[in-house]
Amino acid sequence: MATKSYAGVNVEVNDEGYMTDSSQWTKEIATDIAKQEGVELTDKHFEVLDYIRDKVASGATLTIRGINKSGVVDAKSFYQMFPGAPLKKSTKIAGVPKPESCI
Amino acid sequence: MENNEKVPLKKVLLICSKGSIEDVYAALVMGNGAVMEGIETKLFFTFFGLDAITKKTMNKLHTSTVGNSAMRMPGGLPFPTLLGALPGVEAGVSAMMKKQMEKLDIPNVEEFLELIVAGGGEIFACKLAADMFGLKKEDFYEDVKAIITVGDLYEMCDGPGTQIIFT
Numbered sequence: 001m002a003t004k005s006y007a008g009v010n011v012e013v014n015d016e017g018y019m020t021d022s023s024q025w026t027k028e029i030a031t032d033i034a035k036q037e038g039v040e041l042t043d044k045h046f047e048v049l050d051y052i053r054d055k056v057a058s059g060a061t062l063t064i065r066g067i068n069k070s071g072v073v074d075a076k077s078f079y080q081m082f083p084g085a086p087l088k089k090s091t092k093i094a095g096v097p098k099p100e101s102c103i
Numbered sequence: 104m105e106n107n108e109k110v111p112l113k114k115v116l117l118i119c120s121k122g123s124i125e126d127v128y129a130a131l132v133m134g135n136g137a138v139m140e141g142i143e144t145k146l147f148f149t150f151f152g153l154d155a156i157t158k159k160t161m162n163k164l165h166t167s168t169v170g171n172s173a174m175r176m177p178g179g180l181p182f183p184t185l186l187g188a189l190p191g192v193e194a195g196v197s198a199m200m201k202k203q204m205e206k207l208d209i210p211n212v213e214e215f216l217e218l219i220v221a222g223g224g225e226i227f228a229c230k231l232a233a234d235m236f237g238l239k240k241e242d243f244y245e246d247v248k249a250i251i252t253v254g255d256l257y258e259m260c261d262g263p264g265t266q267i268i269f270t
Contacts, residue, residue, distance in 0.1 A: 064139060064218055065210050075221035084141035086222075102136055103207060 006032040011095075018091070018098050022053070025095030034093045038083075041093070047080055048073050048096040056096040062087060063103045113264035114143040116256070120269070122154035123167040124139045124200060129270040131215045132156075138222035146219070148254055149229035153236060156228060156244045161212045165197040213244065227251050 002033055003010045004017070007028035012020045012032045017033075019025060029099075030049060051072045055062055064087060068075040082089040115137045119130035130146060137144040168174055168187030174196075176182050186192060201211070210218065216226060227232040228243055228250045240250060249255075260267060 061208070063208050064135070064222070065208055065214070068218060068221070075218050079138075079222045085139060087139055103133060 015066075016098060019036075019095040021096050022056070025053070030093050031097065033095075037089050037093060039081070039089065039093065044073070044077075048078065048081065048090060052090055053096060056091075056094075061101050062091065062099040063101050064085040065103060110264045112137075112142055112266060114145075114260070114262060115268070116145045116147060116260055116265070116267045118149065118267065118269045119149045119152035119155065120148075122151035122160070122164060124164045124197060126270060127152065127155040127164055127212060128204075128209070128215075131219070132209075133210065133268065133270065134224055135215060135219050138219055138224045144219065144222075144224040145227065145259055146224065147227045147229060147251075149223075149232045151216060153228060153232055153238060155156045155212055156216070156226060158241055158244055158248050159242070161216075161244060164212065165193050166200055168193045168196050173177075205240075216244060216246055227256070229253070 002013055002015075004013045004022070005011075007026070009024070009029060011024045011029060014020055017054065019029075027046065030046075031041050034045070039045070051067075051070055052062060058064070060096070062100075064075055064078070067078050069088075073081070078090075079086050084091075087101070091097065091099055115133075117134050117137075120129060121127070130148075134144050134146045142226045154164060168182065169184055171182075171187070174187065176184040176209050177199075187196075189201070205211075209215075220226065225248050226244070226246055227248050228238070230250050230252045233239070233250050240247070243250075
């Protein structure tokens with residue numbers, strides 16, 4: 001367990017850099033993590049991050065299929081918004097654990 | 104001198120040559136998983152695997168109840184091969200399997216291909232097998248990029264960090 005400073009705040013993160021206390025999350029922290037991941041956050045990004053945080057808070061498993069059906073964003077735009085590994089990247093930025101899902 | 108440098112996986116090419124639910128899904132799950140990791144992904148369907156990308160058959164795949172030694176009854180008892188040979192049993196078992204998959208949020212074949220393509224994955228059909236089965240481009244799912252030869256396939260496998268996986 002380690003702490004990392006994002007947007008001037010010390011947050012708890014695990015070995016892979018995922019925040020371990022989701023309640024510490026703020027939009028400023030998200031913007032700072034996103035910058036490190038090479039993503040510039042727009043309002044649309046925050047809509048998706050809100051969806052992800054709600055979903056995780058409700059105990060649901062995140063999948064690309066779920067995101068595609070969310071009505072917030074389709075799979076294609078999701079891949080474009082968080083290029084590379086979108087589910088891993090977006091959850092990191094959203095301050096929630098790395099999803100344990102194969103789909 | 105030993106070279107210990109690790110080369111991350113950059114590109115995968117998955118070959119699917121069989122048309123049962125489990126064989127096709129092995130390729131789809133691994134393909135989609137690779138796309139999700141940001142790995143360049145190509146899926147190549149050949150022989151009976153073509154069923155997974157043929158419009159008429161793609162959402163009607165079965166799992167074999169005959170000669171499948173791992174097949175069990177619900178509850179874990181062995182599944183007699185003779186029972187599996189009865190008309191309708193294979194369809195019933197396949198329907199049950201699909202229901203179970205839906206519960207786990209596993210998409211059907213068409214939706215899975217859609218997600219893979221949405222993430223930048225590419226889908227190809229084997230020319231020789233397509234000729235054998237008399238299938239044309241218009242018989243295939245619309246996101247099938249091209250019908251290609253084995254030579255084309257190997258040409259796509261260039262570069263370090265490339266793997267070919269046969270399911």
